[in-house]
Amino acid sequence: MAHKAIYALMVAGLATSGNANAFSGNDLIKWLPEYEQGTSLNSGMYLGYVSGVADIGNNILFCAKSTVTRGQLAAIVGKYLRNNPESWQEEASTLVTAALEKAFPCPEAPAKNK
Template sequence: MFRGYVGGVQDSFNGIAFCVPADVPLSQASAVVRKYLADNPQLWNEQANVLVVRALKQAYPCQK
């Protein structure tokens, strides 16, 4: 279920809020989000989609 949620957020915001390369598997993007959540338990009260976007934006920022 977790990977599916991350995949849905990734599909919705990739190229807009962050830029995950096409060759990055969903398992890797999910691992990035899982680590972000583990490293930031103080943020667990925030909306899930916001946390996923932040994690992926931090790991895969779009090039300006």
């Protein structure tokens, strides 16, 4: 639980509510076709953003195996974005995390007996 709180603080530092510079799902969905075609700087923005959030959140909020590629992560996030257009106004980090939590849930920790 402490790891989740630390992660939440880290993400909040990257993209705080009300920050005019915070990226949203609208940015990600705009960059996605360019990433898929590899046609512009925005293709790197998409992959870099997804990779950065994945690096910070892995083994804290979601548990992707080390064999999962950055391309797979990008494809999973892209699928999530396309299936959830009603959420595009949300912060990009929230959407990337939601997609990866859904795809790679962490195993439940065994209950501790006191």
